Amino acid sequence: MMKCRKCNQKAVINMRHHKLSLCKSHFLEWVGDQTERNIRKYKMFTRNDRILVAVSGGKDSLALWDVLNKLSYKTAGLYIHLGIPGEDHYSTKSQILTEKFASENQLLLHTVNAKQEFGKTIPEFSESNKRAKSKPCSVCGLVKRHTMNEIATKYGYDVLVTGHNLDDEVSVLFNNVLAWQVDFLRRQTPFIPAKVGLTPKAKPFCRFYERETAAYAFLSNIEYITDECPFSEGSTTLQNKELLNQLEHKRAGTKLAFYLKFLNAKKELFPEHEIDHFSDELFPCAVCGQPTTAPGKCTFCRMVIRDQELT
Amino acid sequence: MMKCRKCNQKAVINMRHHKLSLCKSHFLEWVGDQTERNIRKYKMFTRNDRILVAVSGGKDSLALWDVLNKLSYKTAGLYIHLGIPGEDHYSTKSQILTEKFASENQLLLHTVNAKQEFGKTIPEFSESNKRAKSKPCSVCGLVKRHTMNEIATKYGYDVLVTGHNLDDEVSVLFNNVLAWQVDFLRRQTPFIPAKVGLTPKAKPFCRFYERETAAYAFLSNIEYITDECPFSEGSTTLQNKELLNQLEHKRAGTKLAFYLKFLNAKKELFPEHEIDHFSDELFPCAVCGQPTTAPGKCTFCRMVIRDQELT
Numbered sequence: 001m002m003k004c005r006k007c008n009q010k011a012v013i014n015m016r017h018h019k020l021s022l023c024k025s026h027f028l029e030w031v032g033d034q035t036e037r038n039i040r041k042y043k044m045f046t047r048n049d050r051i052l053v054a055v056s057g058g059k060d061s062l063a064l065w066d067v068l069n070k071l072s073y074k075t076a077g078l079y080i081h082l083g084i085p086g087e088d089h090y091s092t093k094s095q096i097l098t099e100k101f102a103s104e105n106q107l108l109l110h111t112v113n114a115k116q117e118f119g120k121t122i123p124e125f126s127e128s129n130k131r132a133k134s135k136p137c138s139v140c141g142l143v144k145r146h147t148m149n150e151i152a153t154k155y156g157y158d159v160l161v162t163g164h165n166l167d168d169e170v171s172v173l174f175n176n177v178l179a180w181q182v183d184f185l186r187r188q189t190p191f192i193p194a195k196v197g198l199t200p201k202a203k204p205f206c207r208f209y210e211r212e213t214a215a216y217a218f219l220s221n222i223e224y225i226t227d228e229c230p231f232s233e234g235s236t237t238l239q240n241k242e243l244l245n246q247l248e249h250k251r252a253g254t255k256l257a258f259y260l261k262f263l264n265a266k267k268e269l270f271p272e273h274e275i276d277h278f279s280d281e282l283f284p285c286a287v288c289g290q291p292t293t294a295p296g297k298c299t300f301c302r303m304v305i306r307d308q309e310l311t
Numbered sequence: 312m313m314k315c316r317k318c319n320q321k322a323v324i325n326m327r328h329h330k331l332s333l334c335k336s337h338f339l340e341w342v343g344d345q346t347e348r349n350i351r352k353y354k355m356f357t358r359n360d361r362i363l364v365a366v367s368g369g370k371d372s373l374a375l376w377d378v379l380n381k382l383s384y385k386t387a388g389l390y391i392h393l394g395i396p397g398e399d400h401y402s403t404k405s406q407i408l409t410e411k412f413a414s415e416n417q418l419l420l421h422t423v424n425a426k427q428e429f430g431k432t433i434p435e436f437s438e439s440n441k442r443a444k445s446k447p448c449s450v451c452g453l454v455k456r457h458t459m460n461e462i463a464t465k466y467g468y469d470v471l472v473t474g475h476n477l478d479d480e481v482s483v484l485f486n487n488v489l490a491w492q493v494d495f496l497r498r499q500t501p502f503i504p505a506k507v508g509l510t511p512k513a514k515p516f517c518r519f520y521e522r523e524t525a526a527y528a529f530l531s532n533i534e535y536i537t538d539e540c541p542f543s544e545g546s547t548t549l550q551n552k553e554l555l556n557q558l559e560h561k562r563a564g565t566k567l568a569f570y571l572k573f574l575n576a577k578k579e580l581f582p583e584h585e586i587d588h589f590s591d592e593l594f595p596c597a598v599c600g601q602p603t604t605a606p607g608k609c610t611f612c613r614m615v616i617r618d619q620e621l622t
Contacts, residue, residue, distance in 0.1 A: 180576035261490055
């Protein structure tokens with residue numbers, strides 16, 4: 001029998017990369033402690049800050065919201081209904097689970113419905129952008145980034161947090177390394193400080209394996225959506241994750257080391273950019289006012305307007 | 312039937328990453344042309360230089376020697392008998408094949424026998440270095456690097472070339488990236504210029520897939536050793552190659568893009584080191600006189616001397 005390192009009771013999880021087995025209660029405690037440690041290590045936020053948690057209804061974001069809440073951080077949630085269909089009405093089902101979590105924990109939840117706010121669902125935006133060969137995933141990212149910053153700014157939140165876990169970060173890193181996207185490498189970080197018009201962004205779960213956030217959500221009896229987004233099937237991200245899992249299987253800790261050593265190497269590779277992640281000049285969008293890299297309309301508003309012209 | 316792009320005859324090879332199918336004679340010509348292009352692109356050497364080709368008896372180094380010879384470069388070979396056993400007397404068999412190639416092409420071949428020159432074979436060095444947990448591969452690399460530079464210096468060769476192909480380079484790159492070994496990344500390059508006491512090193516085959524060098528050797532009727540070194544079984548290098556092959560299979564050209572984009576990104580990542588690859592001060596070894604990073608004896612001489620003391 002695998003035993004908990006702290007109390008010698010039966011362990012529920014063995015984390016090979018940490019050489020650490022823990023029972024249920026010590027694992028849940030450990031996740032809280034490690035999250036706190038990450039928040040401090042990367043100077044993400046304090047208990048004075050008002051935190052907006054981007055929640056998808058999946059295990060990572062709901063677990064994160066739960067952990068932050070239990071650690072007595074001041075949080076509210078943001079759910080964006082993207083209008084993604086799928087067998088079980090993916091978006092609607094996610095929203096119901098998110099609302100359930102919020103009400104059970106008496107937490108404020110902002111909700112934005114893409115169709116109602118911007119006139120179209122993600123699949124509809126994607127469909128009408130076919131000429132630009134947009135994939136749903138890139139359109140989806142655009143809508144989410146725009147909405148998250150809009151709500152954070154509108155209600156004066158101090159920081160925006162997302163549930164990205166280590167596997168997410170490592171998959172992105174792997175992709176950026178394969179194509180040596182130097183600018184993307186420069187910008188990948190657990191915490192992006194504020195810029196005029198841009199709320200700071202933090203990823204407090206960036207050092208947890210997906211398996212650990214899933215175990216936390218499961219052991220905490222959090223009801224979350226287990227389906228993958230129907231559009232993610234066959235995506236490069238999922239392909240990369242599969243390959244990285246093979247590496248991890250052969251050499252436990254490979255993913256964590258890859259990520260942490262990257263963060264370390266960045267200090268040497270990009271010394272002058274360490275603090276100022278966006279050195280480019282930003283301009284307010286002529287329509288929505290959010291910062292964008294060139295004068296005129298931002299990419300999001302160009303998409304929304306172009307779509308209105310087409311229909 | 313797959314057709315040669317140049318002459319419409321039956322093709323013998325299809326290179327998906329180049330969208331290029333070629334017949335036997337146009338493929339052999341293409342390999343020569345591309346090699347010439349690489350030599351010029353990375354300013355490796357000219358037809359005035361005396362070139363020492365490190366030959367293992369495998370497909371890559373014999374193919375490289377053949378190509379350089381046919382391109383009218385002034386070459387000689389260097390074979391190092393490392394005393395590696397295996398079913399078919401790996402080292403001895405390799406030496407016979409190398410000598411056969413040299414005599415058939417009337418080319419000068421230097422041979423060095425590790426046992427005779429340094430007192431021990433690679434397995435013996437490795438065995439007696441157990442306390443230092445040396446693996447045969449690291450001892451082997453040390454002996455080869457020492458011997459190659461020794462012979463190149465002794466006989467006044469202008470440049471030392473090795474048969475590393477794209478798969479070799481990409482496997483090393485992948486390893487260095489996984490561990491973010493910034494100094495190793497900085498030094499990985501198709502051409503290392505001269506330093507006091509160090510002969511320049513070039514890898515003219517660095518842009519060829521292993522499959523291409525194998526096809527060249529096969530189609531040129533070069534007899535080469537097909538066994539893998541018995542010590543390479545289960546090595547990280549082979550594991551990495553397997554993973555990278557999966558990536559390549561899904562997206563043809565991934566390996567080539569990974570390598571070429573890396574060489575490009577280096578200009579941005581390491582601007583000041585672009586030309587001066589070894590910025591560290593070097594000292595002549597007190598025993599062999601070859602350059603080493605600290606005053607006193609070099610790692611090779613320390614190993615050889617320690618071994619003499621032990622026996």
